[in-house]
Amino acid sequence: AQSVTQLGSHVSVSEGALVLLRCNYSSSVPPYLFWYVQYPNQGLQLLLKYTSAATLVKGINGFEAEFKKSETSFHLTKPSAHMSDAAEYFCAVSATGANNLFFGTGTRLTVIP
Amino acid sequence: KAGVTQTPRYLIKTRGQQVTLSCSPISGHRSVSWYQQTPGQGLQFLFEYFSETQRNKGNFPGRFSGRQFSNSRSEMNVSTLELGDSALYLCASRSGTNTDTQYFGPGTRLTVL
Numbered sequence: 216a217q218s219v220t221q222l223g224s225h226v227s228v229s230e231g232a233l234v235l236l237r238c239n240y241s242s243s244v245p246p247y248l249f250w251y252v253q254y255p256n257q258g259l260q261l262l263l264k265y266t267s268a269a270t271l272v273k274g275i276n277g278f279e280a281e282f283k284k285s286e287t288s289f290h291l292t293k294p295s296a297h298m299s300d301a302a303e304y305f306c307a308v309s310a311t312g313a314n315n316l317f318f319g320t321g322t323r324l325t326v327i328p
Numbered sequence: 329k330a331g332v333t334q335t336p337r338y339l340i341k342t343r344g345q346q347v348t349l350s351c352s353p354i355s356g357h358r359s360v361s362w363y364q365q366t367p368g369q370g371l372q373f374l375f376e377y378f379s380e381t382q383r384n385k386g387n388f389p390g391r392f393s394g395r396q397f398s399n400s401r402s403e404m405n406v407s408t409l410e411l412g413d414s415a416l417y418l419c420a421s422r423s424g425t426n427t428d429t430q431y432f433g434p435g436t437r438l439t440v441l
Contacts, residue, residue: 249429251432256434257434257435258332258418258432258433258434258435259418259420259432260432261429261430261431264429305371307371315361315373315376315384315386316361316363316371316373316430317373318363318370318371318372319370320370321370321371
């Protein structure tokens with residue numbers, strides 16, 4: 216079975232500060248891991264994904280995430296927050312070869328000017 | 329390429345009615361998945377269709393059904409609506425292989441009164 220836990224339903228950072236959104240996964244098989252972002256009244260946009268290649272994954276808009284098997288984590292980071300990063304972020308997992316995504320409960324990021 | 333489109337964007341129905349939502353995938357994509365997003369339950373997988381066949385199904389009652397047409401367009405139907413069915417329904421498409429990214433549409437906001 217697959218599941219994801221996102222620590223912190225709300226995170227606030229100052230503009231220009233480091234963004235760190237936490238995600239821990241549980242999977243009985245090698246996982247594929249994803250981060251999606253959702254802006255108000257919109258669907259989900261893929262930020263980045265891990266599919267068993269490089270453990271450090273770079274995505275769009277300056278975001279990156281590192282797959283750490285020993286910690287079962289896939290935390291999302293960005294060195295310097297921008298006002299436009301304010302949104303809700305979802306971590307998701309799927310099993311290798313599976314068709315559906317299991318999502319975390321989401322983290323709402325607020326960027327303070 | 330045009331993205332995933334969903335119609336209608338907003339719907340208001342009353343309890344007991346039924347509703348049909350439509351999803352047009354990205355051109356060339358053969359797989360369409362449906363997800364329900366609510367504040368209480370988060371994002372939950374409903375089902376996936378590939379080449380007109382349901383390939384996977386989540387844990388939802390039989391009131392929720394879907395189908396896919398030969399042009400890969402998909403519809404989702406909910407019968408005997410309940411208040412708890414109020415949600416954002418998201419459709420996602422991908423080319424078909426399990427390693428592919430799912431691309432999400434903007435969603436249909438269903439309100440049940």
